[in-house]
Amino acid sequence: MAKATKKQALGRGLSALLKDPENDIQSASDKNADKVVGNIIELDLEHIEVNPFQPRSNFNDETLQELATSIKELGVIQPITVRKLGFNKYQLVSGERRYRASKLIGLEVIPAYIRIANDQESLEMALVENIQRQDLDPIEIALSYQRLIDEINLTQEKLSDRVGKKRSTIANYLRLLKLDPIIQTGMRDGFLSMGHGRALVNIDKKQDQISLYEKIISQSLSVRDTENAVKTYHIESNPVEKSKKKIANVQGFVKEGITELTDRLSVKVDIKATDKSKGKITIPFHSEAEFERIKKLITGA
Structure with missing residues (x-):
């Protein structure tokens, strides 16, 4: 318990240091930067803004409330990560759920790790950190991969090394973005699994994708049923394949x-x-x- 108290006291002390304009830190070479960067510091929530690069866009109200209740009882166990924008101004890199839950119960300060990073580094940190989460839906992961490719100029091979995933796994997620937006929303809402999505993406026509999607929902088709339905679709829509079947x-x-x-x-x-x-x-x-x-x-x- 003594260690926790000491760490909290250190966080408050460094927080006070950051509020002193004469000790403002803008780069890793500035005075006192080594005391701040990488340490846990208590920051005012009002001085932290949401990261515009945050790939996560869906926050379940119920689970957010559960987290808020936990924080109210136990405090913020895992600090958030922020990057310094200017004097007494910070931006979230990771930990938006903890940030939102803390604001929900009216906390004024939150423990945070401070990073000094440019926009590209901030985007990459946010995306990679979020990809590693277990509760992201397949479309959120796919969008994160796509943004890393588009905005950080990573190839699928380099992205594979960066996030520790097989290139084939990344390719399978990226293919989901070819699905009709209605189906992507269905996946984000939990109506379809990634297996269903991987089968549906083999249908090029969006309207035909939606027709089969509606059948999956209404008849509760399994992934295997969906794969068979896609095979039948290709046979019925291709005269050559239809003739071969006959x-x-x-x-x-x-x-x-x-x-x-x-x-x-x-x-x-x-x-x-x-x-x-x-x-x-x-x-x-x-x-x-x-x-x-x-x-x-x-x-x-």
Whole structure:
């Protein structure tokens, strides 16, 4: 308990240091920067602004209230991270839920780590930190990956190294952004899993995506059901594939018929069929006697 009290006292002392204009810190080389950067400091909530680069946009009211209740009882256990903007002015890098919950219960100060970073570094820190969270939905993760690629100019390979994820995993998330916005919203609201989304993205036409999405919701289709529905969609919408399926069906009964007739007549029967289930049967014979034998088997005479 003594350690906690000492740390809190240190945080208040450094907080007072930061409120002194003569000791203002703008870079890592400034006086007292080593005392501030990386240490836990109590900052006034009113001097902290929300990070415009924050990739997380959905905050569940119920879970936020639960966090606020926890903070009211136990305090902010994990400090937030901020970057210094100017004298007595800071911007969130990570910890917006803790920040919002603290404001919700009327706290005036919050423990924070102070970083000195430019906009690009701030964006990257915020995005990478949020990607590592367990409660982000697939679309939030996909948007975070896309922003790192677009705004930090990272390739998928470099992004893979930066966030510790396989390149194929990143590619699968990014493909979700090809879904219709209505479906993306459904995923964010928990109506669809990432597996459903990965199946639906294989349909190019947005309207057809939505039609299957509505079927998934109304019939509670599983991921496997959805994958099969997408396969059926491609067969039905592709004349070549549809024709192949018909031929395959025809060949199925033809194959059984060849075996049955060959066994019955004791000759190698040949059957040819079209995609309309039409065709012809060829029964070979090599002598008059064999012809008479086959005729009797067919006519029963």
